[in-house]
Amino acid sequence: MDTTTSMTDAGRVAGQYATTDNLSTRRSVWGPGPEWVSPVDVLRTLVVSSQPSHVVEIGCGTGQFARSVLDEVPxxxxxxxxxxxxxxAATRALGVTATVAPADRLPFADGSFDGAVAAWMLYHVPDLDTALGEVRRVLRDGGTLHVATNGREHLADLLRDAGGSPLVTQFTSEDAAEVLGRHFGRVVQRDVETRATFPHHAAACAYLATFAPALARALPPFEGPRTYAGHTAVLSAR
Ligand SMILES: C[S@@+](CC[C@H](N)C(=O)[O-])C[C@H]1O[C@@H](n2cnc3c(N)ncnc32)[C@H](O)[C@@H]1O
Structure with missing residues (x-):
């Protein structure tokens, strides 16, 4: 499978997120890694400590991140x-202002924001440089883009156990700084290890089924809980 293409194919991406179910299933298994640090907490701390006045989030998913930032900075x-x-709709239900928009055509005037967030979504956009140019356009000079993404070995052992191979996207921890550096002068990266815990085989299959049904069917049975390593990165670019 060409994972880069399948992660960015517009029809597949739209189908993947037509409801909140797949994202909710995936979110539910993640916890902190050996350092007891959550990448979402790292991301939120970076956003809040940069003290922005106007923030745009791109690919907000179900809105929990936006809600948690607003709870800290009402x-x-x-x-x-x-x-x-x-x-x-899910984000609005949390009381967050939200609008439907593709990352490469944001419905905002130039320089509208001094902060931007793109968490675990830049691996989906059809043209990475167009999307980043668009974020750059709606940011004021000196504004900061905060992103999170996964590394090439993210959950790779689960994929291998199911007979697959690591999911290498167009925007990984390994190349994110170089990609962001094409649009921003200064990029800072922090790598964060996480852990996915599956209480039983069916939970691991359900996770795989959200993006790779063939791997879900191929995962050999196992007893009891199983934990797999996740590799993420949080970056700030300005
Ligand atoms: C993996 S989810 C991450 C959601 C959320 N940021 C989080 O961390 O939970 C990817 C999100 O990006 C959205 N998305 C995918 N392609 C997009 C695009 N081209 N423009 C805007 N949003 C997009 C999807 O609908 C989905 O909600």
Missing amino acids: GLHYVATDLSPAMV
């Missing part, structure tokens, strides 16, 4: 966007 002007109407 007066912040925060607009969440996503390609999926179902994700936007």
Whole structure:
């Protein structure tokens, strides 16, 4: 399977996120790694400590990240966007301003924001440089883009156990700094290890089924809980 293409194919991406189910199934298994640090907490701390006044989030998913930032900074002007109407509806249900928009055509004037967030979504955009140029356009000079993504070995042992191979996307921990450096002058990266815990075989199959049904069917049975390593990175670019 050409994973880069399948991760960015517009029809597949739209189908993958037509409802919130796949994302919710995947989110539910993740916990901190050996250092007891959560990449979402690292991302939130970076966003909040940069003290923005106007933030746009791209690919907001179900809106929990936006909600958690607003809970810390209640007066912040925060607009969440996503390609999926179902994700936007879920985000609005949390009381967050949200609008349907593709990352490469943001419905905002130049320089509207001093902060931007793109968490675990830049591996989906059809043209990475167009999307990053668009983020750059809606940011003021000196504004910061905060991103999170996964490394090439992210959950790779589960994929191998199912007979697959690591999921290498167009935007991994290993190349994210170089990609962001094409649009921003200064990029800082922190790598964060995480852990996915599956209480039983069926839970691991359900996870795989959200993006690779053939691997879900191929995963050999196992007894009891099983834990796999995740490899993520959080970056800030300005
Ligand atoms: C893996 S989910 C991450 C969601 C959320 N940021 C999080 O961390 O939970 C990817 C999200 O990006 C959205 N997405 C995918 N392609 C997009 C695009 N081209 N423009 C805007 N959003 C997109 C999907 O609808 C989905 O909600």
